[in-house]
Amino acid sequence: MLYPELFKQLESVRWDMDKDIPWSQFDGSLLSDEQAQTIKMNAITEWAALPATEMFLRDNRDDSDFSAFMSIWFFEEQKHSLVLMEYLKRFRPDLVPTEQELHEIRFEFEPAPALETLMLHFCGEIRLNHWYRRASEWHTEPVIKHIYQTLSQDEARHGGAYLRYMKRAVNKFGSEAKAAFAKIGVLMASARRTAQALHPTNLHVNKDLFPRDTIQSRLPDPEWLEHWLDKQIKFDLQWENKVIERILHNMSLLMNRSFKSVQELNRYRKEMLAAMQQPADATPSPA
Template structure:
C-alpha cells in the first residue's frame, strides 16, 4: 500500500494556517480590487475538490489504497479553499463566497475510466502548480503572495503522489495503463492548440447539465479563468511550455522512454494502441516497456 507512506510524507511538510501564514504582514495598499476578486474565484474553484473526491471514491471502489489517500488529498485541497476564504474574511469580508456559491460547484460527475482520470488529475496538479507560481508573481500584496506560493508547493506534492499511483497502475495493468496515461498526456500537453485552459475544472463532466457542467461555468463569473490567465497573471507561451516540459519529463520517467515533444508521446500512444488491438485479436502477449 502507498497510503501509509504518502500520509507520513505529506504530514511531515503540512503547513499550519494560523502560524505559517504571515497574516500580520498584510498591506492593504498593495491589494487591488481585481486581485481580490480573483482570490474569491479561486476559493470557489478549490471547493470543487469536494465533488472530485466523491467522483474518485465512486470510481475507485475496488481500490481501497487509493481511496484512503483521498482523505489526505481532500483535506489539503479543501484547506486551500479555506485559506483563501480566510484571507478574504480578514481583509475583504464583502468578497467571502456564500455557502450557495460554494455549493454551486458541487454536482455529480459522469463516470469515467479510472486510469484516464488519474492521469488527468496528475496533469491538473502540474498545471495548477505553475498557475499558482505565476499568480504569486502577479500579486503585489505579500500575504496572498505567500499563500499562492504555499498552495503551489502542495499541488506539486499532490502531483508526485498521483505519479506513485500511476507507477503502481502500470505494474498492475501494463499497456492498458500506459495507453491511458499517454492518451491523456497528449491531450493535456496540447493546450496551445485549444481555445480553453486544459484543467479538470474547465472540462465538461456531466452530459445532462451541459453546458453548465464544468466547474468554471458554475462560478459567479464563468469567464474569469480565461481573463485571469490571459490578461492578469499572463500565463503566456513561456509558462505553458514549462507545463508541457514537466508533463513530458514525468512521462519519460514513468514510461522509461524519452519524450522530447508531444508528437513523440503521441507516436508512443499510437504504438500502444496497435499493440493492444493486436493482443485483443489474439496476436500475442503484452510487450515489455522500452
Template sequence: MLYPELFKSMEAVRWNMATDIPWDDFDGSKLSDEQAYTIKMNAITEWAALPATEMFLRDNRDDSDFSAFMSIWFFEEQKHSLVLIEYLRRFRPDLMPTEEELHKVRFEFDPAPAMETLMLHFCGEIRLNHWYRCASDWHTEPVIKAIYQTIAHDEARHAGAYLRYMKRALNQKGQELGDQARMAFSKIGVLMASAHRTPQALHPTNLHVNKALYPEDTVQSKLPSPGWLEQWLDNQIRFDKDWEGKVSARILHNLSLLMNSSFKTVQDLNRYRKELIRGTAVVA
C-alpha cells in the first residue's frame, strides 16, 4: 500500500494556516479590487475538490489504498479553499464566497475510466502548480503572494502522489491491464500537454463532466463569473506560451520516466500512443 507512506511524508511537510502564513505582513495598498476578486474565484474553484473526491471514491471502490489517499488529497485541497477564504475574511470580507456559491460547484460527475481520470488529475496538479506560481508573481500584496506559493507546493506534491499510483498501475497489474493503463496515460497526456493548441484552459475544473447538464457541466460554469478563468490566465496573470511550455515539458518528462521512453514533444507521445493501439490490434 502507498497510503501509509504518503500520509507520513505529507504529514511531515504540512503547513499550519495560523502560524505558517505571514498574516501580519498584509499591505492593503498592494491589493487591487481586480486582484481580490480573482482570489474569490480561486477559492470557489478549489471547493470543487468536494465533488471530485466523491467521484474518485465512487469510481475506485475496488481500490481501498487509493481511496484512503483521498483523505489526504481532499483535506489539503479543501484547505486551499479555506486559506483563500480566510484571506478574504480578514482583508476583503465583502468578497467572501457565500455558502450558496460554494455549494453550486458540488454536482455529480459522470463515471469515467479510472486510469484516464487519474492521469487527468496528475496533469491538473502540474498545471495548478504553474498557475499558482504565475499568480504569485502577478500579485503585489505579500500575504497572498505567500499563500499562492504555499498551495503551489502542495499541488506539486499531489502530482507526485498521483504519479506513484500511476507507476503502481503499470507495475502491479497484468500485461493487459498494464497496457490499458499506458493507453490511458498516453491518451490523456497528448491532450493535456497540447493546451497551447486549444482555445480553452485544459484543467479538470474546465472540462465537461456531466452530459445531462451540458453545457453548464463544468466547475467553471458554476462560478459567479463563468468566464473568469480565461480572463485570469490571458489578461491578468498572463499565463503565456513560456509558462504553458513548462507545463507541457513537465508532463512529457514524467511520462518519459513512467513509460521508460523519451518524449521530447507531444508528437513523440502521440506516436507512442498509436504504436500501443497498433500493438493492441495485433494481439486482438
C-alpha cells in the first residue's frame, strides 16, 4: 500500500495555518479590489475538492489504498479553500464566499474510467502548481503572495502522489494503463491548441446539467477563469509550455520512453491501443 508512506511523507511537510502564514505582514495598500475578487473565486474553485472526492470514492470502490489517500488529498485541498477564505475574513470580509456560493459547485460528476480520471487530476495538479506560482508573482500584497506560493507547493506534492499511483497502475494493468494515461496526457498537453485552458474546473462532467455542468459555469462569475488567466496573471504561451514540458517529462519517466512532443505521446498512445488489440487479433477464428 502507498497510503501509509504518503501519509507520513505529506504529514512531515504540512503547514500550519496560524503559525506558517505571515498574517502580521499584511499591507492593505498593496491589495487591490481586483486582486481581492480573484481570491474569492479561487476559494470557491478549491471547494470543488468536495465533489471531486465524492467522485473518486465512488469510482474507486475496489481500491481501498487510493481511497484512503483521498483522506489526505481532500483535507489539504479543502484547507486551500479555507486559508483563502481566512485571508478574506481577516482583510476583506465583504468578499468571503457565502455557504450557498460554495454549495453551488457541489454536484455529481458522471462516472468515468478511473485510470483516465487519475491522469486528468495528475495533469490538473501540474497546471494548478504553475497557475498559483504565476498568481503569487502577480499579486503585490505579501501575505497572499506567500499563500499562493504555499498552495503551489502543495499541488506539486499532490501531483507526485498521483504519479506514485500511476506507476502502480502501469505495473498492474500494463498497456491499458499506459493507453489511458497517454490519451489524457495528449488532451491536457494540447491546451494551447484549444480556446481555453484545460483543467478539471472547466471540463464538462454531467451532461444532464449542461450548460451548468462544469465547476467554472457554477461560479458567481463564469467568465472569471479565462479573464484571470489571460488578463490578470497573464498565463501566456511561455507558461503554458512549462506545463506541457512537465507533463511530457513525467510521461517519459512513467513509460520509460522519451516524449519530446505531444505528437510523440500520441503515437505512443496508438501503439498501446494496438498492443491491447493483438491478443484478440492473434486468436484463430473458429472453423
